[in-house]
Amino acid sequence: MMIKVENLKKSFGENEVLKKINLEVEKQEVVVVIGPSGSGKSTLLRCINLLETITSGHVFIEGTDIADKTANINKIRQDVGMVFQQFNLFPHMTVLDNIMLAPTKVKKVPKEQAKAKAMELLGKVGLAEKADAYPDSLSGGQKQRIAIARALAMEPKMMLFDEPTSALDPEMVGEVLDVMKQLAKDGMTMVVVTHEMGFAREVGDRVIFMDGGYIVEENEPNQLFAHPNEERTKAFLSKVL
């Protein structure tokens, strides 16, 4: 079991955003989380690597409870890559330095080795020629592919994607999804929050529909999209499909 979420609750002040979430993600599984805005999808994802504090309940990453104050979250996060909607590349560094920073500073990987790995990853996302460019000179799609390469440089065991294509111009969505599809094919364990239903259907092993802080329904994609059981799922899908 890579990720296990147990009775997770999250409140911002009076506002309870996650209400008793239970979720398990197996090794090499691709879980896609869909749902309307404000349903708690992103918050759930951010709780899984503790970017949000957990109000109550547990999140186990490979058996370690990260809600436990004694857990070494910096160590655990090295195994949990994250890709953000807004890319969050470091604008004061070249693409290469963006990718090499964490491996060299956190894992103390020798520079030459980190550079070789970075170039390999850049090749993988099709941007080897951008190694010395600064993020500001890149398109949104290129930025997001770099962000994926940066996360992969830590050799994580699982990847979290928080609406990775929502901030992109439509014509750039495809190039990012292609990289993610390849990643899934290579056997990466992934949790993807997205509005891309095509991706969910094609790549997802399981689709989770969230609304109002609950997991309303989960199923394999074909089943969920073709035969949703819950009224709320039906209503949502009728609007987005």
Added chain:
Amino acid sequence: MGVNPIDIIREYLPFLASGTLFTIGFSLAGIVFGTILGLLVCFGKMLNNKVLSAPFVCYITFFRGTPLFVQILLIHFGVVPAIFGQSNGIISGIVALSLNEAAYIAEVFRAGIQSIDEGQTEAARSLGMNRLQAMRYVVLPQAVHRVLPPMGNEFISLIKDSSLLAAIAAPELTYWAQAMGAQYAITWTPYLAISFIYLILTLTMSFLVNRLERRMATK
């Protein structure tokens, strides 16, 4: 018309020269110590624990909320004699300017750090960096870039504010202008002369800060 102003200035030239060096020295000391201390105070104020951050908040409130002149008097006639057994204009001057500058620098840095998007820290932390690494490699380099212009303004203010040290007989520019004016009972010559020197110092400072800014922008 008694003595020729040119002759007076010529007579006082060595004192004006050493006064200029003292003014530069006080300013540099204030900038260096003030920046180091200011950074520490800034991090202190940003601590999540309210009890731990309270002393730093008080520090900033006091040094920004009371006149520098009063702080100089307090330090010269109170703090320094209490510690060293006697007063010393140079030590008092450096201490007062540094402590005062630190409070302003701390606020400039805090604004700079908080202006960096939260997503930068989150990205760094999600890669496994601890709080300190995220600050050092990701947030601070970007913040320094942003705070350079307001820092330059603080440094220029500091050069001018160092003139207040004349009141505790620290041998800087204004002190010698006052001596000159008192000896010959004149006003225009000494104060216009040091105004000119202060102008050169502040213009040089703003030139240097501008150049640094441009160098960082085109890296």
